[in-house]
Amino acid sequence: MDLSDNMIYGEIPEELTSLVGLQSLNLSKNLLAGRIPSNIGDMKWLESMDFSMNQFSGEIPPSTASLTFLSHLILSYNNLTGQIPKSTQLESLDESCFIGNELCGAPLDKNCSANGVIPPPTVEQHRGYHLLEDGWFYLSLGLGFMLGFWGVLGSLLLNMPWSIAFPDF
Known part of the structure; x- marks a missing residue:
């Protein structure tokens, strides 16, 4: 059936x-x-x-x-x-x-x-890598943002020909 x-x-x-x-x-x-x-x-x-x-x-x-x-x-x-x-x-x-x-x-x-x-x-079965509970995740997220943001913005501020050419690009 x-x-x-x-x-x-x-x-x-x-x-x-x-x-x-x-x-x-x-x-x-x-x-x-x-x-x-x-x-x-x-x-x-x-x-x-x-x-x-x-x-x-x-x-x-x-x-x-x-x-x-x-x-x-x-x-x-x-x-x-x-x-x-x-x-x-x-x-x-x-x-x-x-x-x-x-x-x-x-x-x-x-x-x-x-x-x-x-x-x-x-407890051992539940142990694992919890991305949002790990302090190192937030530290590396902050450092990565800061280096990436200031790496682009800083290079534009320090190099005048680039800062003029960037908006045209």
């Missing part, structure tokens, strides 16, 4: 998960919001699921781990949080299937804490 790119909005109805024999479900590029249905794992024969580029929030339902035939899953660019359920199927997927979310756990490089919440970043 391909309902992608149709401007569908609202939540996924729970009744959709009663389509047990469905093999492919593509709801990408819509305006769907809310949570992914908790009983999505009831769709045992599902091989492909694409929920990318929507506005889903919350966690990936744990029942997703019971989708043993799932070989193609894309949940990228939503507002999903928490830990990716542990299953061989989900852990074998590429990281790109989950980008654009705040998820942790395999196959991503982000480790989860014991309760599945992403640990807050350490």
